[in-house]
Amino acid sequence: MSVLYDLTDKLTSLQRLAESGNADPEAIADTMKMIEGDFDDKAVGYVKVYKSVEADVKEIDAEIRRLQERKTSAKKNAATIKSRLAHAMVETGREHIHTPLFSIYTRRTVSVEAPEDPNKLPPEFIKTTLMVNKSDLKKALQAGREVPNARLVENIGLGVR
Known part of the structure; x- marks a missing residue:
């Protein structure tokens, strides 16, 4: 079976030949019918491949969504595990744990807890975009x-080397 560009080239050549009037119209018509049949078969094949690729795209989109959900879940699980270990270490008074594999430690950081409404704070602590300027507030x-x-809130984080 011919490839699409060969069939296209043959059909356009026959159309030009028919328009020029230098060939037998009956022979051109018979040849065109034969090539058009091959062309139609090739077009059906192309559409089948197109539909298959289109279905693949939908499957890939679904897989991307599934993996994004899995990624979000894994991030939440990792944060929960890290937080639980940090709180357990603080409760038991273990600030550092040294093992051959890891050096695990807790660190205390201070962050600012401010109201959602920036209008409740003095203007000097508000950025022009009406967001709380937490660094100056801190x-x-x-x-x-x-x-x-506004008040300072002590947070506990976990570092692993």
Whole structure:
């Protein structure tokens, strides 16, 4: 069976030959019918392949969604495991654990807890996009300044080397 570009080339050549009037119209018509039949068969084959590839795309999209959900779940599980270990280490007073495989330690960080509504804070701690400027707010709170609706919150994290 011929390839699509060969069939296309043959059909266009026959059409040009028929338009020029230099060939037997009956012979051209018979040849065109034969080539058009091959062309139609080839077109059906192309559509079958196209539909197959289109179905593959849908399957790939579904697999991407499934893997994204799995990734999100794995990230949550990892964060939960890390948090549980950090809290257990704090409760038992174990700040450092050294093993041949890992050096596990807890670290204390301070973050700012501020209201969702930035209008509840003084303007100097608000960015022009009306977001809380937590770094300046944290510095002010650490310096002992009283800021309404904001406070320092101690967090526990876990580091693994």
